[in-house]
Structures are given as structure tokens and as C-alpha cells.
Amino acid sequence: MEQDDDLIGKFERYVNPGLGRALRFMGLNAVEHTGRGALIIDEEGQEYIDCAGGYGVFVQGYQNPRIVARAHAQLDQLALSSRVLVNRPMIELAEDLARLTPGDLQYSFFCNSGAEAVEAALKFARIQTGRTRIISTYGAFHGKTMGALSVSGRDAYRLPFAPLMPDVTHVPYGDAAQAAAVMDDQVAAVIVEPIQGEGGVIVPPDDYLPALRRLCDQYGALLIADEVQTGIGRTGKLFAVEHSQVVPDLLCLAKALGGGVMPIGAVVGRPSAWTFFDSAPLIHTSTFGGSPLACAVAQEALRVTVEDDLPARATRLGHTLLTGLRRLQARYPRTLADVRGRGLMIGVEVPGAGVGGALISEMFQRHVLAVYTLNNDKVIRMVPPLVITAEQVGEVLDVWEQSLQAVDAVVDDLLDE
Ligand SMILES: Cc1ncc(COP(=O)(O)O)c(C=O)c1O
Incomplete structure (x- = not known):
């Protein structure tokens, strides 16, 4: 078997030199081989409880047997679409999404x-309204393609690619009055995450989404909910907008919709936001989007999530993890600044990025995987698969405690660095 260090060396040489060096520096030198439930298993057979969860992908766990079986069956039948004929898994998945998403959300567009x-939703909002302006939020993460980047909220990722898409206004997250202050009748859409994931797991006030909904209605703008990370059970509801009974005009999904097996993205829209397709059915397309393989897998992923009541599991185990982490925060207040979240989408804030890096390394050595949020390197995310067991949650808390003991002793040095 290839030595791990050799393979990381090849990663540096052939893939991404900077990231390879960072992995080596943090001691993250294991090579993933397989997975089961909440565990990722490396080539040496070492098991890690994965609290990074593929940045929120593995809701139904690694290699969920039902989802893998469905993938095998569909693979043997038809993987990709002719793009001329329609396919059954795609249409049935769209029907399932219409049934499961809130309100009158009905139509689906599939991508990868x-x-x-997000790109599709931005284009849909522009063509549907005939307007160009988009309101987004600081700290938002909507993806790294040009349009999605334009509405994302971290300068480090945005500025090297300027000029980006014009007519985007960013406002502070969680404050509807700030959005109202920049709203006008040229706004095509307000795009928002129901909980900001990469921004550092920021849970907005309860009245935030309802207030944005009213604002959009008042000005004839569309409300785009980006549920790429919150979607499919993670926050304790199938869709996080359900916590505030808000029905967006366009709902973006990806990550967990693929059941941890296939890449898939989707935009689900209300009839009133979808009329442009009547006269321009090919205005936005994707060669691989809506493939029988990805859609069959997504259908099974939705079934598993609903039938195994994974949202309830997220609420229950999320509560255990959150309260356990808050107890640790009370004992290690210098090292843990805040613990917050909803369901199994939890953010642990530390006073400096160096402290977070040290904790992540300590946890890795004790076989728990954790990572920063992309737009906020002072927050370690805890987004394990929802199939994680109560016993594993206990192990994660034990590892946090041991790692905190190690890091708390040197926290002042780390903050000085
Ligand atoms: C809320 C949100 N939107 C969009 C994206 C982009 O998704 P992808 O990496 O699949 O392009 C992410 C990824 O983390 C996300 O968290």
C-alpha cells in the first residue's frame, strides 16, 4: 500500500501544493478508504467519527446500504440521460420534492x-422579474462559481476575481431592517441561508425570514432560500425554512440530497416564479443534471430521511451535543467563546484561528474529524451524519474534553502567535 506521506506528497505535486502543505502541517495525513454510518475509515483501517460530514453532505451516513443498493440497481439499468427522452427517476423525484417541500413549491430544476x-436560482429570479439587483448578506456562502461567488460574502474569495456580477448589495445577516433599507423595485431577489453555515453557523432571530418574506412580497422580489447546507433534515426539520413557516419562491438544494452517494443539485420553485419556462423551456439547461442515477439516489435519500425520521434524530442528538459542548464552554471559557446551532448543525467559536487549528489537530489525533467554517476560521463546525449514534456523540464529547485540556494549557501562546 502507498505510504500516506507519499500520497500527500503526490497531492502536493499533482493537485494543490498549498493545501497539501496545510494538511501536512496539521497532521491530517490519513487517506480515506471507506465509510459506514458516521465513520470514515482510512487505508490503514483506522476509524474516525466524522463531524465535518463532507461539509454537510452525509446526512444519511456514509455508504447508506439502502441508497447504495438503489445506486447499484439504477447503474445497471441506465446511469445518464439521453437528454432527448425523459426519465422516470427524475420526474418522480420532482414529484416527491413538490410533496415534501413547504407551501406551493412545485417545480424542480436539476443540476450537479x-x-x-444557486447560479440557476439567480438566473431564474432575473428572467422571472425582469430585474437585475440581488440583495445578499455578509458572511454568506453560496458557492464559488462566478454568479454564486458574487452573492457570497467573504472578500478573500471574492476580490481576486473582481469585477464580479454587478448589482449585488450585501447587508448584515439576521437584520431585516438593513435589507429593507436597500430594497427597491429593481430588486430581483433576496438570497439567504436560513442558517448561515460557512459564515460560522449563525442562527438568525426567529422573525428574520418572515420579515424578508414580507419585504419581498411588498416589492415584488423573489425570496431565494439557499438550503444547500441546511436542507434535508440537518436542522431538525426536512427544510430549515419550516422552522419559521416561510415559503421561499426558490429553494436551492444539493449536498444531502445526493444521499452521500451522488452529486446532485436542485432548485425547487413556486408556480409564480416559474412562468418564464413556458415560453423559454431551454433557457437554462445542464447536460448531466437530472440523470437517472443521481435522481434515483436522491429519491432514495429522501425516503431514508423521512422513513427513518432523521430530522427528529438531529433534534435529539443535536441537543445532547449542544448541551455537552456548552458544559465544556463553561469549564473552558478562555478556549471556547461560544457554542450555537440548531439540530446537528452546530458551530463552536474559539477566540482565534490558531486555537481552532490546534483543537482540530488534537481531535484528529483522537479520531474525530472536524473543520473550520469556510468564511469564518474562528468557528469549528460540528455537522456529523444524522445517523450518528448516541454512543458516538458521547465519544465526540469525550474527545472535545481531552482536546480542550491539551489546548487550554497553551491557549495564551496560541493567541499571541
Ligand atoms: C449554503 C451553501 N450554498 C452553496 C454551497 C455551494 O455548494 P457546492 O460546493 O456544492 O457548489 C455551499 C457549500 O458549502 C453552501 O454551504
Whole structure:
């Protein structure tokens, strides 16, 4: 078997030199081989409880047997679409999404990733309204393609690619009055995550989404909910907008919709936001989007999520993890600044990125995987598969405690660095 260090060396040489060096520096030198439930298993057979969860992908767990079996069956039958004929899994998945999403959300467009879903939603909002302006939020993460990047909220990712898409206004997240202050009748859409994931797991006030809904209605703008990360059970509801009974005009999905097996993205829209397709059915398309393989897998992923009541599991185990972490915060207040979240979407804030890096390394050595949020390197995300067991949650808390003991002793040095 290839030595891990050799393979990381090849990663540096053939894939991404900077990231390879960072992985080596943090000691993240294991090579993933297989997975089961909440566990990722490396080539040496070492098991890790995965609290990074593929940045929120593995809701139904790694290699969920039902989803893998459905993938095998569909693979043997037909993987990709002719693009001339329609296919049954795609249409039935669209029907399932219409049934499961809130309100009158009815139509689905399928693509292959979260960023593509956001791109599609932005284009749909522009053509549907005939307007160009988009309101987004600081700290938002909507993907790294040009349109999605334009509405994302971290300068480090945005500025190197300027000029980006014009007519985008960013406002502080969680404050509807700030959105109202920049709203006018040229706004095509307000795009928002129901909980900001990469921004550092920011849960907005309860009245935030309802207020944005009213604002959009008042000005004839569309409300785009980006549920690429919150979607499919993670926050304790199938869709996070359900916590505030808001029905967006366009709902973006990806990550967990693929059941941890296939890439897929989707935009689900209300009839009133979808009329442009009547006269322009080919205005936005994707060669691979809506493939029988990805859609069959997504259909099974939705079934598993609903039938195994994974949202309830997220609420229950999320509560255990959140309260356990808050207890640790009370004991290690210098090292843990805040613990927050909803369901199994939890963010742990530390006073500096160096402290987070040290904790992540300590946890990795104790076989728990964790990572920063992309737009906020002071927050470690805890987004394990929802199939994680209560016993594994206990192990994760034990590992947090041991890692905190190690890091708390040197926290002042880390903050000085
Ligand atoms: C809320 C949100 N939107 C969009 C994306 C982009 O998804 P992808 O990486 O599949 O393009 C992400 C990825 O983390 C996300 O969290």
C-alpha cells in the first residue's frame, strides 16, 4: 500500500501544493478508504467519527446500504440521460420534492452541485422579474462559481476575481431592517441561508425570514432560500425554512440530497416564479443534471430521511451535543467563546484561528474529524451524519474534553502567535 506521506506528497505535486502543505502541517495525513454510518475509515483501517460530514453532505451516513443498493440497481439499468427522452427517476423525484417541500413549491430544476443550484436560482429570479439587483448578506456562502461567488460574502474569495456580477448589495445577516433599507423595485431577489453555515453557523432571530418574506412580497422580489447546507433534515426539520413557516419562491438544494452517494443539485420553485419556462423551456439547461442515477439516489435519500425520521434524530442528538459542548464552554471559557446551532448543525467559536487549528489537530489525533467554517476560521463546525449514534456523540464529547485540556494549557501562546 502507498505510504500516506507519499500520497500527500503526490497531492502536493499533482493537485494543490498549498493545501497539501496545510494538511501536512496539521497532521491530517490519513487517506480515506471507506465509510459506514458516521465513520470514515482510512487505508490503514483506522476509524474516525466524522463531524465535518463532507461539509454537510452525509446526512444519511456514509455508504447508506439502502441508497447504495438503489445506486447499484439504477447503474445497471441506465446511469445518464439521453437528454432527448425523459426519465422516470427524475420526474418522480420532482414529484416527491413538490410533496415534501413547504407551501406551493412545485417545480424542480436539476443540476450537479450547490453552486450550480444557486447560479440557476439567480438566473431564474432575473428572467422571472425582469430585474437585475440581488440583495445578499455578509458572511454568506453560496458557492464559488462566478454568479454564486458574487452573492457570497467573504472578500478573500471574492476580490481576486473582481469585477464580479454587478448589482449585488450585501447587508448584515439576521437584520431585516438593513435589507429593507436597500430594497427597491429593481430588486430581483433576496438570497439567504436560513442558517448561515460557512459564515460560522449563525442562527438568525426567529422573525428574520418572515420579515424578508414580507419585504419581498411588498416589492415584488423573489425570496431565494439557499438550503444547500441546511436542507434535508440537518436542522431538525426536512427544510430549515419550516422552522419559521416561510415559503421561499426558490429553494436551492444539493449536498444531502445526493444521499452521500451522488452529486446532485436542485432548485425547487413556486408556480409564480416559474412562468418564464413556458415560453423559454431551454433557457437554462445542464447536460448531466437530472440523470437517472443521481435522481434515483436522491429519491432514495429522501425516503431514508423521512422513513427513518432523521430530522427528529438531529433534534435529539443535536441537543445532547449542544448541551455537552456548552458544559465544556463553561469549564473552558478562555478556549471556547461560544457554542450555537440548531439540530446537528452546530458551530463552536474559539477566540482565534490558531486555537481552532490546534483543537482540530488534537481531535484528529483522537479520531474525530472536524473543520473550520469556510468564511469564518474562528468557528469549528460540528455537522456529523444524522445517523450518528448516541454512543458516538458521547465519544465526540469525550474527545472535545481531552482536546480542550491539551489546548487550554497553551491557549495564551496560541493567541499571541
Ligand atoms: C449554503 C451553501 N450554498 C452553496 C454551497 C455551494 O455548494 P457546492 O460546493 O456544492 O457548489 C455551499 C457549500 O458549502 C453552501 O454551504
